[in-house]
Amino acid sequence: MSADKQVLVVDSANGALSFVMEELNDLGFRVIWVPTLAAALEFIEARPSLSLIVASASATKIGGLEFLARVRDFAPDVRIIWGANPDAPAPSPAPASGNSPDSLLPEPFRKDELRGAISELLAEHFYPRAIADAVKGAALEVLGAVSGFEVEGGAFLVANQTALSDLSAVIPFAGGVSGHLMVGLTKDDARSLYQAFLPGVLPIRLDRMEDLVGELCNQILGRINAFFTERSVSIQHGTPIFIRAAGSTLRYPGRQPSFAVTLKRGETRVALEYYLAHFDRAKLQAPVTTRVLKLGEIRYL
């Protein structure tokens, strides 16, 4: 594990952050717990290669501002999530000070809120912004055929288990990069989207809805792969695997997190989970060398 895949949790002994520690562990981070800011500072001064500090208000009642200033001196790139207890003075979030945390969350922490903040701050470790943008852009481009879709909230990391929708399609890919794309919809959303793509077809059978999910997965993956192809990374992908499993979860222990995005159009939601098992980060820095076709473009051979 690289040295910067470490997270420091500053929490008094009341265990308010124990669930976070478990989840960070699942995401593949080494989690170090310290009970006080003084102990945290000592650790950071000795080992400044940290990804993230999560500090609970219970441990930060005294000396918070001074702590933040010292951390920024020693480890300017570390991201900080700070718990704000309504009864205690929190460090000023004013950006001008340079000593503000990256995320200031009220305590007691709400699991979803904290999970979202952690994902946002750590996603870059697994899915550089260029890839994250390619995934979101591909989905918006394909779903743009029935206009009005937008990315709902932020993208987030999924540790090692996924809640499945009513209808899901998975397409594995391999080559210069390997992994899979999964697209999931509820039956109602699939029905509504099918009517948007192909008006007037009624009733819409389950296999047809499933087919829509598979085709979306296929087309979106094609656009994501184009991003890599432009950088001379060759990828092969196959046909979709379909899963009908409302309320079930898919677990894959021991692998790195996947990248999840939800797209929304009115009440209709399309869930994407993109997983990269490996890729060469250096390729992302390389200039675009290969021309790929744009959506709908015709190339005469």
Added chain:
Amino acid sequence: MAWTILIVDDSSLVRSQLRATLEAKGARVIEAENGTEGLWRARENLVDLVIADIHMPVMDGIRMVEELRKLEEYATTPIFILTSDAASSRAEEGKKAGANAWILKPVKNEMLWKAIEKALFGRGSSMPAMPVAAVVPPNSSGPK
């Protein structure tokens, strides 16, 4: 007489979308779910143009195009690949197999129809379905 177009795609959604577009323009449409069925349909009905996906179970689109081109009656028939695969190298494979155009999904209906007209204009309309043994090779003049 209307042009007859064979659509080969494992997605029923794509086939239905294409069927709606092409029939609205007056074309006759025949569908197949994979390359093997596509070959069978093409032998059964002499079609004026083929639109085929690449990623399909049983037999993929590239292989189907190779096999189609081995048939005398399909030596010059326009074949379009309609796929989500944007890689130029794959398009080159399509060219080598004998495809005439590489189109990225999802395609706009009007753009597709213009490409079909461009490919078929001057080739004449299709003949009625007949057994392969009795098929007369179509007019090979006109743009591919």
